[in-house]
Each structure stands twice: as structure tokens, then as C-alpha cells.
Amino acid sequence: MTLRERKQQQAREQIIEAAFALFAERGFAQVSVTDIAARAQVGRTTFFRYFGDKQEVLFADEQRLIDEFTAASTASVPAPRDLAGALLQLWGLTFEMREVVLGDHASFPVRQRLIAAVPELQDRSGRKMQRIAEALEQVLRARGADPELALLASQVGIACFRVALQTAGEDPQKVMPAMERVVRLVISTASPSP
Template sequence: MSVDKSPVESLRDRKRRQTRERIIETAFALFMERGFDVVTVDEIAQRAEIGRTTFFRYFGDKQEVVFSTEDDFLRALIAAMREAPAEPLPDLGRALATSRRLLLALCTEAARNADHYAVYHRLVTRHPELEDRHTRKTRHYADLLEKHLIDHGTPPPTAVLAAQLTLGCYQTAWRLGGTDATAVLREAEGAFDLLLGATAV
């Protein structure tokens, strides 16, 4: 019989997690009701029934609330990189095959909380300052992918190209899938099918 070795969440940790989740849910609801620009931290804290000081224990500002799942995406990407076969990736075809697996891991993480993703997508597309941060975030992922490929033997020019093509597949999925996280995952697969089909010719 297998023994579950997963750590048991303490009462303190559970309360912290619940408070953080309540802040996020409250903030997203307010952002959608009134717009990101006009909602204040005080309003979020008041509706979430916490103090202003408590809000800042969890988030530095309103933008951090919108991007509250950023750490989850990074963990998903890093985990997928660690689980990837430790085989050399000397050419574009192999680099893209690995890139596809890593991109789909990110899209799968987004689909785990489809409601959250839908609100996130609406907020980002409506507010330029959020869209700018989203763009910088996705470029950071592309940089991590590029480094991963180089570390696995992909020549730097090929690694840069593969990472940028992967970024293009994600941006295609972001536009076509819209607020539907499942559709984004599907469109990402479709974009890579087109890309890999073209590079195989």
C-alpha cells in the first residue's frame, strides 16, 4: 500500500491561502465591475473584509493581483523542463518538438482554472499597462525556453529561432482562443501542427 507523503497543510497556511484567494476573487470581481484603473486597494480590502496592511502582506499592488498565477506558470514550466528527456537537441525540428511540449504545459496550467483565465484575458486586453506586463512575462518565458534549448545542445541561432517561433504559436493561440483557456490549449496545438508541418517540408 502506497503512503501519501504530501505535506499536510497547517491551519495557519490554510488561512493564509484562503485570505489570498479571497483577495484575488474580490479584486477580479471589482475590476470587471468598475474597471482596473478606478478600483483602489482600499476598496479591494474593504470588500474582502481585510485591512489595507493585510492586502500588502500578500500583494505589492493591484497589478500583482492580476498576475497572481505567475508563480504557478513558472513552476509548471520549470517542472516540464525537468521532466523533458535529457537528449541532445541539435536541430530545429527537435528543438521545436521540445518547445511544443513546454508550451502545452503552460497552456494546460492555464486551463486548470478556466474562470480565472477568462477574467485575466479580459483585463489584459482592455488595459494597456496590463498588456505590457503580460507581453514582458511571455518574453521571459521565451528567454527561459531559449536557455533550456541551448543547455541541451541547440546552437544559439537555432535556439533563438525556436523560442521566437514558440512565442508566435502562443500569441496565435492567445488571439484565436480568446477567453476560453481550453480553446487556447487547442489553438496552441493547432499552431504547432501548422509550424511543424511547414518545417517538415
């Protein structure tokens, strides 16, 4: 990283930290972009260089996660042949990238509270989940999965993640164990009994 890139990364991180601190103190609606910029000690122009609005700050790692999932599509992995195999591949990928999936553990509870309380953030979160599902579908297709199976598995995988988030509440440490339980429950329910 060049000095300029490090300074840009530092400014972006300052904005994210400031926003989460203010959201925790005041709630989402009571915080403006001007408030965030002032707390981060940057100008409004700098804020808008990194984020289109204050909602985007809450979902700052979305593109990074999609990029990392997309990069995983090049892995040499056998094509899944059924829903169980596809879900296990997606679970493995999600677990491998858990730090990016969950984001900063300190801000996780604030994000979850805000999403639960603010309808516009629930909508934004839903759109984020759909974009991630589309990236996961492409991963499975690139690995040779049947298109219909890839679509189904990616949507079921996102549903498993949503259930895990609700089960975990505000504790990021509980998300991955909850997701594994849910994925295994779906697989055992979908598989015929011997």
C-alpha cells in the same frame, strides 16, 4: 502544508477572487487596492504582503509557471536538433502544464478582456511573456539544445501562444487546440517539402 501556510494561501486566493470579481463589475481603472482588500475582507497590509499592486493580481501565477518550467529542464529528454524538435518539446511542456498556463478558467475571460482594453496591462503581459520565453529558452539549453536554437524556439513558441490566445478569444478551452494548430503550421512551413 501547515495551518499558517493554509491560511496564507486562503488569504491570497480571497484577494485574487475579490479582485477578479471587482474587475469584472467595474473595469480595471475603477478598482483600487482598498476596494480589493475590503471585498476580500483583509487589510491593505495583507494585500501588499502578497501583491505589489493590483496589476500583479492579474498575473498571480506567473512565478509558479516559470518555476514549473524551470523544474522541467531537469527532465531526461534528448536535445532537440532543429526548430521542429524544439517547438514540439515546448508544445508538449505547455500542454502538460496547461492548467497553470491558462490559470483559473472562470477568470480567464475577464483577464483577456482587461489585457485587451488596458495598455498598461498589455505592457505587463508582454513583459510576462518575455520572462516565460527566457525560462523556456533555459529549459531547452539545459536539455542540450544549441543556444541559438533555444533562443529562436522559445521566441517562436511564445509567438505561437500569443496567436492561440487571440484565436481563442475569451474561451480557455480553445487555447490549447489553437496552439497545437499554430505550432504544427509553423513546423510544416519551416520544414522543406519532400
